[in-house]
Amino acid sequence: MEIKVVRRVLAANEAVAAENRAVFAEKGIFVINLMSSPGSGKTTTLEKAISRIAPSIPTAVIVGDVCTTNDAKRLARAGVPVVQITTDEFGGDCHLAAHVIKAALAQIDLDSIHFLVVENVGNLVCPAEFDIGEDLKGVVLSVTEGEDKPLKYPQMFRVCSFALVNKIDLLPYLDFDKDAALANIRAVNPAMEIFEISARTEQGLDTWIRWLEDRVRAKRRGR
Amino acid sequence: MEIKVVRRVLAANEAVAAENRAVFAEKGIFVINLMSSPGSGKTTTLEKAISRIAPSIPTAVIVGDVCTTNDAKRLARAGVPVVQITTDEFGGDCHLAAHVIKAALAQIDLDSIHFLVVENVGNLVCPAEFDIGEDLKGVVLSVTEGEDKPLKYPQMFRVCSFALVNKIDLLPYLDFDKDAALANIRAVNPAMEIFEISARTEQGLDTWIRWLEDRVRAKRRGR
Numbered sequence: 001m002e003i004k005v006v007r008r009v010l011a012a013n014e015a016v017a018a019e020n021r022a023v024f025a026e027k028g029i030f031v032i033n034l035m036s037s038p039g040s041g042k043t044t045t046l047e048k049a050i051s052r053i054a055p056s057i058p059t060a061v062i063v064g065d066v067c068t069t070n071d072a073k074r075l076a077r078a079g080v081p082v083v084q085i086t087t088d089e090f091g092g093d094c095h096l097a098a099h100v101i102k103a104a105l106a107q108i109d110l111d112s113i114h115f116l117v118v119e120n121v122g123n124l125v126c127p128a129e130f131d132i133g134e135d136l137k138g139v140v141l142s143v144t145e146g147e148d149k150p151l152k153y154p155q156m157f158r159v160c161s162f163a164l165v166n167k168i169d170l171l172p173y174l175d176f177d178k179d180a181a182l183a184n185i186r187a188v189n190p191a192m193e194i195f196e197i198s199a200r201t202e203q204g205l206d207t208w209i210r211w212l213e214d215r216v217r218a219k220r221r222g223r
Numbered sequence: 224m225e226i227k228v229v230r231r232v233l234a235a236n237e238a239v240a241a242e243n244r245a246v247f248a249e250k251g252i253f254v255i256n257l258m259s260s261p262g263s264g265k266t267t268t269l270e271k272a273i274s275r276i277a278p279s280i281p282t283a284v285i286v287g288d289v290c291t292t293n294d295a296k297r298l299a300r301a302g303v304p305v306v307q308i309t310t311d312e313f314g315g316d317c318h319l320a321a322h323v324i325k326a327a328l329a330q331i332d333l334d335s336i337h338f339l340v341v342e343n344v345g346n347l348v349c350p351a352e353f354d355i356g357e358d359l360k361g362v363v364l365s366v367t368e369g370e371d372k373p374l375k376y377p378q379m380f381r382v383c384s385f386a387l388v389n390k391i392d393l394l395p396y397l398d399f400d401k402d403a404a405l406a407n408i409r410a411v412n413p414a415m416e417i418f419e420i421s422a423r424t425e426q427g428l429d430t431w432i433r434w435l436e437d438r439v440r441a442k443r444r445g446r
Contacts, residue, residue, distance in 0.1 A: 038260040038347045038376065039368025066348060068374045094317065094348035122375070124261050125289060125317035125346055144367035144390070145262025151291050152345070153261065167367070173396045175423070200398070 013130055016098035020133025023105065024116070028223045030216040031116045033096075033132055035156060036140035037149075038122030041166045043071045045140060045199040046119055049209055050078040057216055058112055062104045063119040064096040071119065083107045087121060095127040096120050115216045124153040128160075135219065138162040143171055147181040154188045162193040164208065169198040236353055239321035243356025246328065247339070251446045253439040254339045256319075256355055258379060259363035260372075261345030264389045266294045268363060268422040269342055272432055273301040280439055281335055285327045286342040287319040294342065306330050310344060318350040319343050338439045347376040351383075358442065361385040366394055370404040377411045385416040387431065392421040 024031050036042050043063075050059055060081040063071045072084035083104045087093040093100075096118065108116075118134065120127045128137075139160040141149055144167055150157040157163070163185055171178065178196075185192050193211065197204035247254050259265050266286075273282055283304040286294045295307035306327045310316035316323075319341065331339075341357065343350045351360075362383040364372055367390055373380040380386070386408055394401065401419075408415050416434065420427035 037262055037345070037368075038372055039365065065375050067377050068371070070371055070374070094346070121348070122260070123317070123346055123348055125344070126349070142262070142367065144365065144393070145260075148291070148293055149261055151293070152288050154290050170367070170393070170396055173393055 010129060013098045016102055017131040017133040020098055020102055020105070023110065024133060024135070027110045028220045029110060029113055029116050030219040031118065031134040031136075032212070033118045033120060033127075033134040033137045034140065035120045035124070035127045035137065035160070036122060037124050037142070037145060040122070040140040040142040040145065041199045042119050042122070042140050043074050045164060045166060045197065045205075046117060047074055047078055048199055048202055049205060049212075050075065050080055050117065052205075052209055053115065053213065054078060054080050057115050057213060059115040059117065060108050060113045061117045061119065062096075062101060062108075064100070064121045066094070066121060075119070081108055081113075094121055094123050094125075095130050096132060097130050098132045101132045114220055115212075124149065124156050128153075128156040136161045136215070138164065140164045140166050141181070141185075142167045143174060143176045143178065143181070147177050147184055150181070150184040150188045157185060157188040157192070160189065160192065162195065162208075162211075165194060165196045166199055168196050168203065169201045233352060236321045239325055240354040240356040243321055243325055243328070246333065247356060247358070250333045251443045252333060252336055252339050253442040254341065254357040254359075255435070256341045256343060256350075256357040256360045257363065258343040258347070258350045258360065258383070259345060260347050260365070260368060263345070263363040263365040263368065264422045265342050265345070265363050266297050268387060268389060268420065268428075269340060270297055270301055271422055271425055272428060272435075273298065273303055273340065275428075275432055276338065276436065277301060277303050280338050280436060282338040282340065283331050283336045284340045284342065285319075285324060287323070287344045289317070289344060298342070304331055304336075317344055317346050317348075318353050319355060320353050321355045324355045337443055347372065347379050351376075351379040358438070359384045361387065363387045363389050364404070364408075365390045366397060366399045366401065366404070370400050370407055373404070373407040373411045380408060380411040380415070383412065383415065385418065385431075385434075388417060388419045389422055391419050391426065392424045
């Protein structure tokens with residue numbers, strides 16, 4: 001019974017995600033949906049990446065949290081439009097659903113942007129289930145979280161096209177087996193594009209940014 | 224409509240949680256429900272704590288994951304009975320519900336234990352909503368996750384009676400403002416019992432263990 005209800009919610013979500021996707025295609029906007037555990041470093045990563053991307057590619061951000069608007073304030077420092085969603089208003093949802101994104105899009109001038117970044121609620125489980133109409137899903141895995149997370153949260157790692165292995169500046173102080181972590185990611189998703197980064201020291205950030213920018217430009221050319 | 228469905232699920236959960244609570248009262252078993260983000264160090268903390276507690280207080284563990292039985296294997300090293308729940312079987316649930324705990328209890332000899340530890344699914348959102356009949360809820364916050372988590376996930380910090388601030392051995396390598404983190408915890412929950420620990424170096428672990436053992440013994444005396 002509970003499972004039937006969940007299926008109905010997901011089917012309704014797919015329909016709205018398809019509407020969002022049609023809008024993004026028409027406007028030529030490339031969209032990523034970035035997910036992770038709480039505290040993996042999504043906001044710091046985006047703050048640093050967007051301040052490098054925005055001068056050449058007009059960008060906007062939608063950021064989801066259960067509560068507080070701290071992340072929106074931090075991301076606004078990158079000088080781009082930011083829409084904060086606090087899911088408290090939607091019953092404390094643990095993920096961003098397509099209809100919530102659709103409502104947020106009304107607050108963005110879609111003709112003026114080429115790239116839209118969605119920072120999802122910090123949660124390795126539920127957001128993986130909800131398509132929002134994005135081009136690519138990505139997951140941030142902090143090296144402080146342990147090597148086993150891809151195996152323990154396989155759905156998340158399966159639906160994502162890229163993974164940012166973050167906080168690599170802390171590797172000397174941890175018992176973290178990076179090769180095992182990468183092998184676990186590939187065991188769940190052999191096609192995953194993996195970027196090793198430190199948002200704090202900015203190591204590895206440029207490689208990921210170039211990869212993203214290529215995809216933003218390809219979508220605009222393909223219109 | 225969606226919210227009504229959720230309320231019905233929670234009301235059904237409360238009824239089963241009350242049944243569990245009655246069983247724990249009758250048997251004189253003290254029960255904690257430990258929650259956190261993925262990768263905060265719940266399993267390592269429990270592995271070390273339970274191996275110290277079990278020689279004097281008969282203990283069992285129920286551990287929940289979406290997938291894999293790695294944690295059960297690790298916890299079994301502490302030499303206590305461990306029941307692994309993989310919520311994949313229950314539709315990939317992102318939390319442990321009371322009926323899942325009830326089913327797991329059938330696999331434990333309840334007359335032979337005084338202390339039951341439930342390690343919940345790694346998730347700072349959903350598990351906070353689901354009472355399982357426990358005496359105390361606790362949350363593990365790793366210092367690598369940032370100071371703001373209590374404000375961003377207030378429901379979790381509101382429902383918990385104790386917080387373990389973990390991985391303090393990493394403080395010298397992080398931009399983590401511990402005083403701000405503690406203030407954020409107290410802003411959400413002024414009555415929170417806070418323990419600063421490192422599961423890896425075992426610093427601070429004994430203070431938490433003694434606090435727990437006092438509560439286990441008090442419940443047995445109170446029967």
